[in-house]
Amino acid sequence: MKNFHVAIVGAGVIGSSIAWELSKNDLDVVVFEKGSDVCSGTSKANSGVVHSGINSPVSSLKARFCVEGNKMIKPLSDSLGFSLKMIGKFVIAKNEYEAKIINNIKKIGQENGVPDLEIVDENEIKTKEPNISCYQALWVPTAGIISPYEFTIAFAENAAINNVNFLLNTNVKDLKKKDNNFEIKTNRGVFQSNILVNAAGLNCREIVSYLEEPDFNIYPCRGEYLVLDKEYSDLLTSMIYPVPPKELGVLGVHITPTIEGNILLGPSAEYINDSEDKRSTKKMMKTLLKEANEIIPIFPKKAVISAYSGIRCKLASPNEGGWADYRIEESKKTPGLINLLGIESPGLTAAPAIAKEVLRMISKSLKMRPKLNFETRNIRNINISEMSSKKKSDLIKKENRWGRIVCRCENITEAEIHKALNNPLKAQTLSAVKYRCRAGMGRCQGGFCTQHIVRIMEEDFNININEMNLKSANSKLFYGRTREKKND
Amino acid sequence: MTDEKEITCIICPISCKISVKLDGKNFEVTSGSKCIKGVEYARAEALDPKRMLTSSVLVNKGDWPLLSVKSSEPIPKNKLFHVLKEIKDAKIDAPVKLGQTVIKNVANTKINIIATKSIKRI
Amino acid sequence: MINLDIDVAVIGAGPAGLAAAISARENGSKDVLVIDRNSWLGGILPQCIHDGFGVEELGTSLTGPEYSEMYIENAQKLGIDFLAKTMVLELKKNLEIIAINNKGLYKINAKSIVLAMGCREKTRWNVMIPGDRPSGIYTAGVAQGFINLYNIMVGKNVVILGSGDVGLIVARRLKFEGANVLGVVEILPYAGGLPRNVVQCLDDYDIPLYLNHTVTYIKGRERLESVTISQVDENKNPVSGTDKEIKCDTLLLSLGLIPENELSKQIDIELDGLTGGPVVNQSFETTVSGIFACGNCLQVYDTVDILSIGAKHAGKYAAKYASGKNMISNCFVNVIAGKEVRYVIPQMISKPGKILFNLRVENPKNSAVLYIFSGDYEVFKKKLPWAYPSNMIEIEVNITEDIIKSDNDLEVTIDDR
Structure with a gap:
């Protein structure tokens, strides 16, 4: 049973930005995500807005983290891409x-x-x-x-290359506090951690309820x-x-x-x-x-x-008016459990500031030693149509997949599909490709590019057609071959 | 024994519903037809319905995984699924030329299955 | 940058592009180049493995792959050049094309250009079907490609929305491959496809056709679990209480086609809101001089036969333009789709002579009269035994110099007899 310093439940924008903050330090960190990719829930499906902080009441956490986060976004965009x-x-x-x-x-x-x-x-x-x-x-x-998935993916992939373990398709089924550790039961085995960060979004109440009686509703x-x-x-x-x-x-x-x-x-x-x-x-x-x-x-x-x-x-x-402030706090009943509750709009903007706050909370009980070989990878995708002619020609000479456009609506090349499928999180669904390089997002909604992505998945990544999914683990795309190759 | 049938004409988009009476090899249109072409169609369809069949055959070492094929002539309707079964079990090595016979006398119909596409060997 | 100087450049190597290129070559153009983004030639035809192609044009029934191979061989014999796996990024008014493939970037200077980009299929969101967003929803053409080209089965229990020919043919294909086709759902009171296909693809295999019905709900959070179909009233609104849930793992959409004109829009070629394609004159020349359009990017055709004939027409005039023999005329007459007519091509005529008109009616009719008027003057009249929206009508009409010079638009109308 592997013991981690910190376990994070949920790889939405909150869990991913916390993972990235933690990855700057010499810590063993694991993230459990029930979806087949990071940013599979609320973090993905919103307006993609960097809010200013005008809409939340004065001195609320929402206002504070939104205004702080807003100021952090530009430098983050420059470095993470x-x-x-x-x-x-x-x-x-x-x-x-x-x-x-x-x-x-x-x-x-x-x-x-x-x-x-x-x-x-x-x-x-x-x-x-x-x-x-x-x-x-x-x-x-x-x-x-911003693009909410690109934003979350930037945090998660940067955390992953700095040795944070992302376990996708992993459901937390039960939690226990034993001695000073959390024992985390999942569909992929049992894990232990000193600190447990509850960034499970809509499932945050369920996570709390494994350990204590929740004092809130979702x-x-x-x-x-x-x-x-x-x-x-x-x-x-x-x-x-x-x-x-x-x-x-x-x-x-x-x-x-x-x-x-x-x-x-x-x-x-x-x-x-x-x-x-x-x-x-x-x-x-x-x-x-x-x-x-x-x-x-x-x-x-x-x-x-x-x-x-x-x-x-x-x-x-609705009867209470629908408005409540964020709750970002360590549980009083279960020390070491850090809860992030009710993180709705402006959560995307607030995420990097909330992550800093969570780091401060964790550093009270865990010693933070900066990671010496911490790496930053700029994930920026520059589309072929935005490049100069010379840049295009040079890129194709270096790697000819840049010359083969497979998504006609968004002008996405084979090179970009390859890069997307090679992501450090090993998310290899059709949606994982779409959210990393935009193939399939245009007006034909995948009518032209799906066949090419499937071909690349099969030929270059050895993914069996029966294991190709649209998004979640059971959203299979196909039902085998029309003509099965028999071994004779 | 007489048999009565309603046949939807496919000659033009009006799609007449032609009622026919069958008695052995005797054939009679009882109602519904608006033209001579329709009567001819109804006769063929009532006495001896046939269909062109197209499908595909698995290819070995080809630049495409499947070879499209067709029947050399229309197949009696009641034999279609027998023929399809044979097509499904068939396999051909590339290269293939368009027009090449892929299955001879398919399902004992005296009809051949022929390639409708050329496939290169890889 | 790789520079090419050619006579006629054709964008798209589907049936329209092939026919246009061949015709341009046959009409005297020496250097004809066809550019296509796919790795193969023939466009959609290689996946249309059923027969019925070429009946009107050649008098014999071919399958899609046969039809396309015939054209490809012919084109290759004539020395037409092809650039496959190549995407046109930019089209310019001075007849320059910027294209890209894995050898590099191309700058192609042409003396004339034929647009033959084809069309794309309407998606779920073009008709706004509510519900979940599971896997297992494909457009019929995409499914046909997976089954016939890539040897991949898209589903086992299938509902098809839309009774156009593609939907009907895919229904039969799936049945042949052992799938359960649970029904074809059509919002109109009549089938969209040819009667032959209704009989031979649905009736033959007892596949139910739900006319006056549509899909009103899609259920399934991962793979599709069911669709709900409902009857619609005369305004195509679902009738409450008629819902029926059909358990299925696959929904295929055959909702119609949209001409692809992203490139045309780049250089402000005028588009016809009714056809979705460029406005053209009698030579299929667009509103940008030297650029011609044909095939499904011009209008969505019923049969490849008529499409090829039209494309050859475009190729011929593109060749003439390239050789400098085009007649520039500033005098033209507009052609207007009048009562009961959905659209007419060409939309303008600048030269007298025998002009081929393509048109579609708004509503099905079992006997009607087609008129063309220039003001009060009856230019043309023809009795039609039937007229269906799904069947394009072609007529050849002599248009005189006087008609073109007159102040009146040419109006095409349909009257019930």
């Missing part, structure tokens, strides 16, 4: 009443330490966003966009999104948010450009019972289109190329 665009956002007011609300948001933002907030009138908005109709808006220049709240074709990327250049609805503690349906050049509509907000129920519903698809149309009157009808939904991990029920 995930894409970041500080495109700014408008919170739009449709009338005088809403104008009062955005003034109030501005005040809260300023108190939280968010710089350069500005109220602008309709004409100023029109010069920047000619397709938007509104009365006034709050301009938030320190808001930006209220899953589903948010649905629609993804628009890149063809419509000219509709806007910054993010457009409405004033937040009064109930539910959410930000409302907004329109957000993505790093890849698409536009997102969403999310809806709907409390549900089943935290795994990530369906897209007809009702919400219609609602999203209708609300987008109110913000952008010329909104195109046939622009949708994909849809997804994510589940918020809320600590407050």
Whole structure:
């Protein structure tokens, strides 16, 4: 039975960023992830927004970690290589009443330490966003966009090359505290650790309940999104948010450009019972289109190329107003258990700051010795279409797979598919490829590239076609051969 | 013994439902046809229904794993799945030329299965 | 950068590209180059292993691989050059093409260009089917490729949404390979594919065809577990209480095709919102001089036969343009899709003569009259015994100089008889 200094449950953005912080030190760290890749849950399915910190109450943990995280993102992007665009956002007011609300948001933002907030009138908005109709808006220049999976993958892969063990497809089934150690039962064996970090997201209550009676509840709240074709990327250049609805503690349906050049509509907000129920519903698809149309009157009808939904991990029920602060704390009943509870929006932005905080908490009981051979790998993918002609030619000369484009919508080459499948986490599903290099994300939704990715998986990576999965371990793609090769 | 059948005509998109009466080799259209072509189709379909069959055969050492094939002439409908079974069990070594016979007298029908594609050896 | 100077460059080596290239060569172009992103030539045809190709064009029924091999051999005999595994990255108005393959980057200067990029299949999200996002959902063409080219079985218990020909043919193919085809679901009151395919692909094997139905829910968090189908009313809205859950592991989508015109959009070639392809004149020349379009990137054809005939037309005029024999005319008449007509090609005519029109009707009709009017003047009239949206209508009409010079648009309409 292997003994680790720290075991982390969950490889979402929180677990992965903590793993990376810990990997800077000489510690044995293991991460258990039930999905087939990191960033398989809530961390993946959101707006991909770097929040400024205007939306959380003054002196809340949400405000604090959001503002801190926001400042950390740019240097992290430079070193780890995930894409970041500080495109700014408008919170739009449709009338005088809403104008009062955005003034109030501005005040809260300023108190939280968010710089350069500005109220602008309709004409100023029109010069920047000619397709938007509104009365006034709050301009938030320190808001930006990232790709949530690229962000999480950057942390996780960097942690992995610095010897953090990521165990994918691994479910934590039971936990016990024995002497000073945690005994962790999983479907892949039993492990021990001194410290246990509960970053299990929607499953955080289940993890706590193995060790003690939880003093909180989780209220899953589903948010649905629609993804628009890149063809419509000219509709806007910054993010457009409405004033937040009064109930539910959410930000409302907004329109957000993505790093890849698409536009997102969403999310809806709907409390549900089943935290795994990530369906897209007809009702919400219609609602999203209708609300987008109110913000952008010329909104195109046939622009949708994909849809997804994510589940918020809320600590407050709708009756309680839906808003609760994060809980980032060591359990009083079970020393060594560090709980990260209710990490919903702005969790993506807050993640690097939360990771620092968790490191501080762990360093109280474990001695931190900086790792001498700590390595930083910049994961940036530069797409062939963004390179100069000379760069393209040189790259192809060096490695001819750069000349073979297999995803026509996103212009992804065989070289990028290879790099994606060679990831240090050994995640080799179709989704793992998609989230690492964008193949299959475009308007044909994998119609052209799937055959090529499957061919590369089979020929170059020796993956049996019966073991190829879309995402999770049972999401098999195929049912064998049409003609089985018999041994004769 | 007389038998009555309804046949959907495939000559044009109107898709007439042609009712026919069969008595041994006697054939009679009772209703539904709008044209002579339709009657001819219904006769063939009622007395001796046949289908062209296309499928594929496993290839050994080819630049493609499968060879597309077709029947040299239409196959009686009731023999289709016998023929398919033989095709499924067959195997051919590359190279293959388009038009090459892959299976002779498939399922005792006196019909051959022929390659509809050329395959290079690798 | 590898520089190439050629007469006619054809983008796409599917049936349209092959036919256009051959025609350009036969009409006097010396250097004809066909560029394709796949490793093989023939586009979608090698995976269409069923027969029925060439009946109208050649009077004999060939399978897809046979049809394409015939064209490829012919093209190779004529000395046409091919660049396979090559992607066109950029198209420029000055007839320059930037392409890429594993030998490097190419700059191709052409005297004329034929667009033959084909089409792509509509996906689940083009029709917004709600539900989970499991594996086991494929477009019919992708599934056909896996089964027929790559020897990979996509599923065992299959529901097919859409009764176009691809959906019907894949239904039979799956049945032949031992899968259970649980039904073909069609939102319209009639099948989208040819009657022959309805009979020979579905009826022959007792595969149910659910007309006036659609898939309203997809269930399965990992692999597909079931789909719910519901009856629809005349406005295509699901009727409550008609839901039926069908357990299955695979859903194939045959929802129609979208012409591929990403390259056309790069240089602002005008596109027709009704066809999804470029606006062309009688020579299949687009609104960018010297660039021609044919095949499924121009309009989605019913049969490869008619597609090839059209592509040869485009290739011929591309060759003429390349040799400098094109007639530039600033005078043209617009062709408008009028009552009951979904679209017409060409969308403009700049030269008098016998013009081949391709058109589709909006609704199925068992007898109708087709008219072409220039203002009040009846240019053409033809009685049609039937007219179905799924069957493209071709007519040849003599268009005089007077019609082109007149101020009136040419309007094509359909009347019930």
